Amino acid sequence: MSNEDITLTAGTAEVRVSPAGGGRISGLKVDSLELLRQGQRFGCFPMVPWCGRIREGRFLDGGTERQMPLNSPPHAIHGTARDGAWRIARRAENEAVITYDLVDPWPHAGRITHVxxxxxDSLTLTMSVEAKDDSFPAQIGWHPWFNRSLGGADVTLDFKPAWQEERGDDHLPTGRRIDPRPGPWDDCFGMPDGVDVTLTWPGQLELKVTSREEWVVVYDEQAEAVCVEPQTGPPNGLNTLPRLVTPLEPLEATTTWSWRRI
Incomplete structure (x- = not known):
């Protein structure tokens, strides 16, 4: 295990990966512009083995009810891997592979791999969850904190979701799909043709977040940053839309961020 950060470079782009800091992408610079909010909780962290909130931290695992720690009372939020130290499996000038072995409080043995x-002009993130001995439900997602302002320009968001998951008073989807509403958001949206969100800092940079997955959470209620979070299912999805990982069938997802100066 290593405590050192990994710096990847390609042209004028630079990415910093922090295996010991929960496997997060702790920095992304384009022409010296830092796109990600800095700080221990920020950057872009992996959401795995679940995304967003689990209602009261409980989910059904086959016929067994599991209880996760309530790290966002009254719910459990954003998985366990962001709190652990990852290992460096491979590194090169422009690519790194890091891994994390699932441990308590997650009840199953498994390995997360993040490429x-x-x-x-792009950053591609691919994450997989492999089951070691037995099958379990899981989700994969990414939680980037993009700086709201770059070079004095505030970001605008452009995306065309097919629906919005209605959000209840408990911040979890009610199960109803509604027409997309104007922000500010802490909401999950459906994009059945794949996630496709454009962030534009006028006069500075345009960045597209894409993924073949059809779920994205947008969070823009903070003054300093906006979050565009591709994921394999909605919040509370271990209960409402479980994706089973088996020893023969891992769960894998990819997101690509591509950019151009404007």
């Missing part, structure tokens, strides 16, 4: 690949 971080940088080019001059």
């Amino acid at each position: 971080v690949t940088l080019t001059e």
Whole structure:
């Protein structure tokens, strides 16, 4: 295990990966512009083996009810891997592979692998969950904190979801799909043709977040940052839309961020 950060470079782009800091992407610079909010809780952290909130921290695992720690009372939020130290499996000038073995409080043995690949104009993140001995439900997602302001320009968001998950008073989807509403948001949206969200800092940079997954959470209620979070299912999805990981069938997802100066 290593405590050192990994710096990847490609052209004028630079990415910093922090295995010991929960496997997060702790920095992304384009032409010296830092796109990600800095700080121990920020950057872009992996949401695995679940995304967003689990209602009261409980989910059904086959016929067994599991209880996760309530780290966002009254719910459990954003998985366990962001709190652990990851290992460096491989590194090169523009690519790093890091891994994390699931441990308590997660009840099943498994391994998370995260591949971080940088080019001059894109960052591709691919994460997989492998089950070791037995099957379990899981989700994969990413939680980037993009700086709201770059070079004095505030970001605008453009995306065309097919629906919005109605959010209850407990911040969890009610199960109803509604027409998308104007922000500010802490909401999950459906994009059945794949996640496709454009962030534009006028006069500075345009960045597209894409994924073949059809779920994205957008959170823009903070003054300093906006979050665009591709994921394999909605919040509370271990209960409402479980994706089973088996020893023969891992769960894998990819997101690509591509950018251009404007």
